[in-house]
Amino acid sequence: MSLQREYMVGRKPFRTLKPRHKTLMSNTLTLPDSTWPELQPGWVWLCGAGPGDPGLLTLHALNALRQADVVIYDALVQDCILEWAPQAEHIYAGKRGGKPSAKQRDISLHLVELAQAGKRVLRLKGGDPFVFGRGGEEAQTLVQHGVPIRIIPGISAGIGGLAYAGVPVTHRDVNQSVTFVTGHDQSGETPSSLNWQAIAQGSQVIVIYMGMKHVDRIANALLDAGRPTDEPCAVVCSATTNDQKVLESTLGALAKDIDDSGLEPPAILCIGRSVLMRQVLDWQGMIAGDAPRDLDPLGRGRPAESA
Numbered sequence: 001m002s003l004q005r006e007y008m009v010g011r012k013p014f015r016t017l018k019p020r021h022k023t024l025m026s027n028t029l030t031l032p033d034s035t036w037p038e039l040q041p042g043w044v045w046l047c048g049a050g051p052g053d054p055g056l057l058t059l060h061a062l063n064a065l066r067q068a069d070v071v072i073y074d075a076l077v078q079d080c081i082l083e084w085a086p087q088a089e090h091i092y093a094g095k096r097g098g099k100p101s102a103k104q105r106d107i108s109l110h111l112v113e114l115a116q117a118g119k120r121v122l123r124l125k126g127g128d129p130f131v132f133g134r135g136g137e138e139a140q141t142l143v144q145h146g147v148p149i150r151i152i153p154g155i156s157a158g159i160g161g162l163a164y165a166g167v168p169v170t171h172r173d174v175n176q177s178v179t180f181v182t183g184h185d186q187s188g189e190t191p192s193s194l195n196w197q198a199i200a201q202g203s204q205v206i207v208i209y210m211g212m213k214h215v216d217r218i219a220n221a222l223l224d225a226g227r228p229t230d231e232p233c234a235v236v237c238s239a240t241t242n243d244q245k246v247l248e249s250t251l252g253a254l255a256k257d258i259d260d261s262g263l264e265p266p267a268i269l270c271i272g273r274s275v276l277m278r279q280v281l282d283w284q285g286m287i288a289g290d291a292p293r294d295l296d297p298l299g300r301g302r303p304a305e306s307a
Protein backbone atom coordinates (compact mmCIF):
# COMPACT_ATOMS: atom_id res chain seq x y z
CA MET A 1 0.00 0.00 0.00
CA SER A 2 1.47 3.30 -0.92
CA LEU A 3 1.30 6.35 1.21
CA GLN A 4 -0.57 9.14 -0.45
CA ARG A 5 -0.42 12.01 1.96
CA GLU A 6 -0.09 12.95 5.55
CA TYR A 7 -2.04 15.50 7.42
CA MET A 8 -2.39 16.54 10.99
CA VAL A 9 -5.38 16.21 13.22
CA GLY A 10 -4.70 17.70 16.59
CA ARG A 11 -0.96 17.27 16.90
CA LYS A 12 -0.57 13.77 15.56
CA PRO A 13 -0.26 12.59 12.00
CA PHE A 14 -2.80 10.28 10.45
CA ARG A 15 -1.83 8.52 7.30
CA THR A 16 -4.32 8.49 4.49
CA LEU A 17 -4.46 5.96 1.74
CA LYS A 18 -5.92 6.77 -1.60
CA PRO A 19 -9.11 4.82 -2.27
CA ARG A 20 -8.71 1.95 -4.69
CA HIS A 21 -10.98 1.73 -7.67
CA LYS A 22 -10.42 -1.68 -9.06
CA THR A 23 -13.15 -4.24 -9.50
CA LEU A 24 -13.04 -6.66 -6.66
CA MET A 25 -14.18 -10.21 -6.45
CA SER A 26 -15.78 -9.54 -3.11
CA ASN A 27 -18.26 -7.21 -4.76
CA THR A 28 -19.94 -10.26 -6.16
CA LEU A 29 -20.74 -11.42 -2.64
CA THR A 30 -24.41 -10.91 -2.01
CA LEU A 31 -25.74 -10.24 1.43
CA PRO A 32 -28.55 -12.65 2.23
CA ASP A 33 -32.09 -11.30 2.04
CA SER A 34 -32.72 -9.34 5.17
CA THR A 35 -33.17 -5.77 6.22
CA TRP A 36 -29.65 -4.47 6.51
CA PRO A 37 -29.08 -1.25 8.43
CA GLU A 38 -28.16 1.83 6.47
CA LEU A 39 -25.00 3.65 7.40
CA GLN A 40 -26.23 7.21 7.29
CA PRO A 41 -24.23 10.41 6.89
CA GLY A 42 -23.01 11.68 10.23
CA TRP A 43 -22.97 8.25 11.84
CA VAL A 44 -20.02 6.21 13.06
CA TRP A 45 -20.16 2.45 13.14
CA LEU A 46 -17.53 0.81 15.32
CA CYS A 47 -16.87 -2.52 13.83
CA GLY A 48 -14.72 -5.53 14.60
CA ALA A 49 -12.78 -6.92 11.65
CA GLY A 50 -11.96 -10.21 13.35
CA PRO A 51 -8.43 -11.49 13.90
CA GLY A 52 -7.25 -11.45 10.30
CA ASP A 53 -8.80 -13.94 7.93
CA PRO A 54 -11.34 -11.86 5.98
CA GLY A 55 -13.70 -14.81 6.02
CA LEU A 56 -14.17 -14.13 9.72
CA LEU A 57 -15.83 -10.78 9.11
CA THR A 58 -19.49 -10.58 10.00
CA LEU A 59 -22.16 -9.81 7.44
CA HIS A 60 -22.82 -6.57 9.30
CA ALA A 61 -19.16 -5.67 8.75
CA LEU A 62 -19.48 -6.38 5.04
CA ASN A 63 -22.66 -4.31 4.91
CA ALA A 64 -20.78 -1.47 6.59
CA LEU A 65 -17.75 -1.73 4.29
CA ARG A 66 -20.04 -1.42 1.28
CA GLN A 67 -21.56 1.84 2.49
CA ALA A 68 -18.77 3.75 4.18
CA ASP A 69 -17.38 7.03 2.87
CA VAL A 70 -14.43 6.71 5.20
CA VAL A 71 -12.86 3.67 6.84
CA ILE A 72 -10.55 4.53 9.70
CA TYR A 73 -8.66 1.41 10.61
CA ASP A 74 -6.10 0.00 13.00
CA ALA A 75 -2.78 -1.73 12.42
CA LEU A 76 -4.15 -5.24 12.82
CA VAL A 77 -6.77 -4.89 10.10
CA GLN A 78 -5.66 -6.80 7.01
CA ASP A 79 -5.25 -4.80 3.81
CA CYS A 80 -7.47 -7.18 1.88
CA ILE A 81 -10.40 -6.29 4.12
CA LEU A 82 -10.03 -2.64 3.17
CA GLU A 83 -10.30 -3.65 -0.45
CA TRP A 84 -13.90 -4.51 0.30
CA ALA A 85 -14.59 -0.80 0.58
CA PRO A 86 -13.09 0.48 -2.69
CA GLN A 87 -15.39 3.50 -2.73
CA ALA A 88 -14.18 4.72 0.65
CA GLU A 89 -11.26 6.81 1.79
CA HIS A 90 -9.00 4.64 3.95
CA ILE A 91 -7.39 6.30 6.93
CA TYR A 92 -4.78 4.51 8.97
CA ALA A 93 -4.91 5.17 12.69
CA GLY A 94 -2.54 2.67 14.15
CA LYS A 95 1.14 2.05 14.62
CA ARG A 96 3.08 0.52 11.80
CA GLY A 97 6.31 0.96 9.92
CA GLY A 98 7.98 2.92 12.69
CA LYS A 99 5.61 5.87 12.24
CA PRO A 100 4.36 7.55 15.39
CA SER A 101 1.15 6.06 16.63
CA ALA A 102 -1.98 8.13 16.62
CA LYS A 103 -3.02 9.16 20.10
CA GLN A 104 -6.30 7.73 21.31
CA ARG A 105 -7.74 11.17 21.96
CA ASP A 106 -6.86 12.29 18.44
CA ILE A 107 -8.44 9.22 16.90
CA SER A 108 -11.65 9.68 18.87
CA LEU A 109 -11.86 13.36 17.99
CA HIS A 110 -11.06 12.61 14.38
CA LEU A 111 -14.06 10.28 14.29
CA VAL A 112 -16.21 13.06 15.72
CA GLU A 113 -14.89 15.47 13.09
CA LEU A 114 -15.58 13.11 10.22
CA ALA A 115 -19.09 12.42 11.46
CA GLN A 116 -19.79 16.11 11.93
CA ALA A 117 -18.60 16.69 8.37
CA GLY A 118 -21.46 14.43 7.28
CA LYS A 119 -19.42 11.37 6.40
CA ARG A 120 -20.58 7.79 6.75
CA VAL A 121 -17.80 6.63 9.00
CA LEU A 122 -16.67 3.08 9.58
CA ARG A 123 -14.25 2.66 12.44
CA LEU A 124 -12.69 -0.72 11.81
CA LYS A 125 -10.76 -2.41 14.58
CA GLY A 126 -9.00 -5.76 14.82
CA GLY A 127 -10.88 -8.55 16.55
CA ASP A 128 -13.77 -7.24 18.57
CA PRO A 129 -13.94 -3.48 19.12
CA PHE A 130 -14.80 -3.88 22.79
CA VAL A 131 -12.09 -6.39 23.67
CA PHE A 132 -8.85 -4.64 24.62
CA GLY A 133 -9.50 -2.39 21.67
CA ARG A 134 -10.45 0.92 23.24
CA GLY A 135 -13.71 0.72 21.38
CA GLY A 136 -15.55 1.61 24.55
CA GLU A 137 -13.62 4.86 24.89
CA GLU A 138 -14.14 5.83 21.26
CA ALA A 139 -17.84 5.04 21.42
CA GLN A 140 -18.21 7.06 24.60
CA THR A 141 -16.49 10.07 23.07
CA LEU A 142 -18.79 9.87 20.07
CA VAL A 143 -21.90 9.73 22.23
CA GLN A 144 -20.60 12.59 24.36
CA HIS A 145 -20.31 14.65 21.18
CA GLY A 146 -23.80 13.72 20.06
CA VAL A 147 -22.64 11.45 17.24
CA PRO A 148 -24.95 8.46 16.66
CA ILE A 149 -23.22 5.10 16.74
CA ARG A 150 -23.71 1.46 16.00
CA ILE A 151 -21.48 -1.33 17.35
CA ILE A 152 -20.64 -4.35 15.24
CA PRO A 153 -18.92 -7.04 17.29
CA GLY A 154 -16.14 -9.11 15.79
CA ILE A 155 -14.40 -12.36 16.52
CA SER A 156 -11.76 -11.68 19.10
CA ALA A 157 -8.25 -13.03 18.61
CA GLY A 158 -8.34 -14.67 22.03
CA ILE A 159 -11.16 -16.93 20.87
CA GLY A 160 -10.98 -17.14 17.09
CA GLY A 161 -7.19 -17.07 16.96
CA LEU A 162 -6.96 -19.98 19.35
CA ALA A 163 -9.63 -21.87 17.41
CA TYR A 164 -7.50 -21.51 14.27
CA ALA A 165 -4.66 -23.10 16.21
CA GLY A 166 -6.88 -25.98 17.28
CA VAL A 167 -7.21 -24.83 20.89
CA PRO A 168 -10.77 -24.68 22.25
CA VAL A 169 -10.93 -21.82 24.70
CA THR A 170 -13.24 -23.89 26.88
CA HIS A 171 -13.51 -27.65 27.06
CA ARG A 172 -15.75 -29.48 29.47
CA ASP A 173 -12.93 -31.63 30.76
CA VAL A 174 -10.59 -28.71 31.28
CA ASN A 175 -12.26 -25.48 32.31
CA GLN A 176 -15.51 -23.97 33.38
CA SER A 177 -14.12 -20.46 33.18
CA VAL A 178 -11.55 -18.57 31.18
CA THR A 179 -9.80 -15.33 32.00
CA PHE A 180 -8.80 -12.83 29.31
CA VAL A 181 -5.93 -10.66 30.38
CA THR A 182 -3.92 -7.87 28.83
CA GLY A 183 -0.18 -8.24 29.22
CA HIS A 184 0.45 -4.52 29.40
CA ASP A 185 -1.38 -1.40 30.34
CA GLN A 186 -1.37 2.13 28.95
CA SER A 187 2.11 2.79 30.26
CA GLY A 188 3.41 -0.35 28.55
CA GLU A 189 4.00 -2.06 31.89
CA THR A 190 2.38 -5.24 33.21
CA PRO A 191 -0.96 -3.99 34.52
CA SER A 192 -0.52 -3.22 38.20
CA SER A 193 -4.23 -3.66 38.79
CA LEU A 194 -4.00 -7.35 37.93
CA ASN A 195 -3.88 -9.79 40.79
CA TRP A 196 -1.82 -12.58 39.23
CA GLN A 197 -2.16 -14.67 42.36
CA ALA A 198 -5.95 -14.58 42.10
CA ILE A 199 -5.87 -15.23 38.37
CA ALA A 200 -3.49 -18.13 38.81
CA GLN A 201 -5.67 -19.68 41.47
CA GLY A 202 -9.06 -18.88 40.00
CA SER A 203 -8.78 -19.56 36.31
CA GLN A 204 -8.00 -22.91 34.75
CA VAL A 205 -7.31 -21.28 31.40
CA ILE A 206 -5.71 -17.88 30.96
CA VAL A 207 -5.67 -16.12 27.62
CA ILE A 208 -3.28 -13.21 27.36
CA TYR A 209 -3.43 -10.42 24.81
CA MET A 210 -0.36 -8.25 24.26
CA GLY A 211 1.65 -10.63 26.41
CA MET A 212 4.88 -11.01 24.43
CA LYS A 213 6.76 -8.08 25.88
CA HIS A 214 6.34 -9.11 29.48
CA VAL A 215 6.00 -12.86 29.06
CA ASP A 216 8.89 -13.50 31.42
CA ARG A 217 7.33 -11.45 34.19
CA ILE A 218 3.87 -12.91 33.61
CA ALA A 219 5.07 -16.51 33.59
CA ASN A 220 7.05 -15.95 36.76
CA ALA A 221 4.08 -14.37 38.50
CA LEU A 222 1.94 -17.37 37.61
CA LEU A 223 4.64 -19.83 38.68
CA ASP A 224 5.10 -17.97 41.97
CA ALA A 225 1.36 -18.27 42.49
CA GLY A 226 1.60 -22.03 42.21
CA ARG A 227 0.93 -22.85 38.56
CA PRO A 228 3.00 -25.89 37.52
CA THR A 229 6.15 -25.43 35.45
CA ASP A 230 4.96 -28.13 33.03
CA GLU A 231 1.59 -26.49 32.42
CA PRO A 232 0.88 -26.50 28.68
CA CYS A 233 1.04 -23.16 26.88
CA ALA A 234 0.54 -22.04 23.32
CA VAL A 235 1.58 -18.91 21.50
CA VAL A 236 -0.40 -18.11 18.38
CA CYS A 237 1.17 -15.40 16.25
CA SER A 238 -0.66 -13.62 13.43
CA ALA A 239 -3.50 -16.00 14.05
CA THR A 240 -5.86 -16.74 11.16
CA THR A 241 -3.59 -15.05 8.62
CA ASN A 242 -1.30 -16.70 6.09
CA ASP A 243 1.55 -15.97 8.51
CA GLN A 244 0.02 -17.80 11.44
CA LYS A 245 2.61 -19.52 13.59
CA VAL A 246 1.97 -21.60 16.67
CA LEU A 247 4.44 -22.44 19.39
CA GLU A 248 3.68 -25.05 22.03
CA SER A 249 5.56 -24.79 25.26
CA THR A 250 5.21 -25.07 29.02
CA LEU A 251 4.88 -22.32 31.55
CA GLY A 252 8.39 -22.89 32.87
CA ALA A 253 9.96 -22.69 29.43
CA LEU A 254 7.61 -20.21 27.78
CA ALA A 255 9.70 -17.05 27.89
CA LYS A 256 12.85 -18.78 26.68
CA ASP A 257 11.02 -20.72 23.99
CA ILE A 258 9.48 -17.51 22.66
CA ASP A 259 12.88 -15.88 22.70
CA ASP A 260 14.51 -18.79 20.88
CA SER A 261 11.71 -19.00 18.33
CA GLY A 262 12.07 -15.41 17.22
CA LEU A 263 8.29 -15.14 17.13
CA GLU A 264 6.90 -11.64 16.96
CA PRO A 265 3.64 -10.01 18.00
CA PRO A 266 0.76 -9.90 17.43
CA ALA A 267 0.35 -12.98 19.50
CA ILE A 268 -2.12 -14.59 21.82
CA LEU A 269 -0.81 -16.63 24.71
CA CYS A 270 -2.89 -19.42 26.13
CA ILE A 271 -2.00 -21.07 29.40
CA GLY A 272 -3.85 -24.16 30.47
CA ARG A 273 -4.61 -27.77 29.66
CA SER A 274 -6.92 -26.87 26.78
CA VAL A 275 -3.69 -26.40 24.81
CA LEU A 276 -3.30 -30.19 24.88
CA MET A 277 -6.38 -30.45 22.70
CA ARG A 278 -4.30 -29.14 19.84
CA GLN A 279 -2.83 -32.62 19.59
CA VAL A 280 -6.15 -33.84 18.25
CA LEU A 281 -7.66 -30.60 16.91
CA ASP A 282 -4.84 -29.02 14.89
CA TRP A 283 -7.16 -28.91 11.92
CA GLN A 284 -4.86 -26.77 9.83
CA GLY A 285 -2.10 -29.33 10.30
CA MET A 286 -4.54 -32.06 9.34
CA ILE A 287 -5.57 -30.19 6.19
CA ALA A 288 -1.87 -30.04 5.37
CA GLY A 289 -1.66 -33.81 5.77
CA ASP A 290 -0.46 -34.28 9.35
CA ALA A 291 -2.03 -37.05 11.37
CA PRO A 292 -3.47 -36.13 14.77
CA ARG A 293 -0.75 -36.62 17.35
CA ASP A 294 -3.00 -38.04 20.05
CA LEU A 295 -6.68 -38.85 19.75
CA ASP A 296 -7.21 -38.57 23.50
CA PRO A 297 -4.77 -35.92 24.72
CA LEU A 298 -6.63 -35.31 27.97
CA GLY A 299 -6.47 -39.00 28.80
CA ARG A 300 -10.22 -39.37 29.22
CA GLY A 301 -10.05 -43.02 28.27
CA ARG A 302 -13.52 -42.93 26.78
CA PRO A 303 -15.08 -41.53 23.63
CA ALA A 304 -15.37 -37.76 23.48
CA GLU A 305 -19.12 -37.93 22.95
CA SER A 306 -19.74 -39.87 26.17
CA ALA A 307 -20.85 -37.98 29.26
Ligand code: SAH
Nearest residue numbers: 127128131133156157209210238239267268
Ligand atom coordinates in the same frame (compact mmCIF):
# COMPACT_ATOMS: atom_id res chain seq x y z
N1 SAH B 1 -9.69 -6.08 19.82
C1 SAH B 1 -8.72 -7.12 19.54
C2 SAH B 1 -7.56 -7.05 20.49
C3 SAH B 1 -6.76 -5.78 20.33
S1 SAH B 1 -5.37 -5.73 21.40
C4 SAH B 1 -9.41 -8.46 19.60
O1 SAH B 1 -10.54 -8.57 20.04
O2 SAH B 1 -8.80 -9.43 19.14
C5 SAH B 1 -4.10 -6.27 20.30
C6 SAH B 1 -3.66 -7.65 20.69
O3 SAH B 1 -4.60 -8.61 20.26
C7 SAH B 1 -2.36 -8.09 20.06
O4 SAH B 1 -1.25 -7.57 20.74
C8 SAH B 1 -2.47 -9.57 20.22
O5 SAH B 1 -2.23 -9.98 21.53
C9 SAH B 1 -3.94 -9.79 19.93
N2 SAH B 1 -4.18 -10.07 18.51
C10 SAH B 1 -4.94 -9.39 17.66
N3 SAH B 1 -4.97 -9.97 16.45
C11 SAH B 1 -4.19 -11.05 16.56
C12 SAH B 1 -3.81 -12.09 15.65
N4 SAH B 1 -4.24 -12.12 14.39
N5 SAH B 1 -2.99 -13.06 16.10
C13 SAH B 1 -2.57 -13.08 17.37
N6 SAH B 1 -2.89 -12.12 18.25
C14 SAH B 1 -3.69 -11.14 17.87
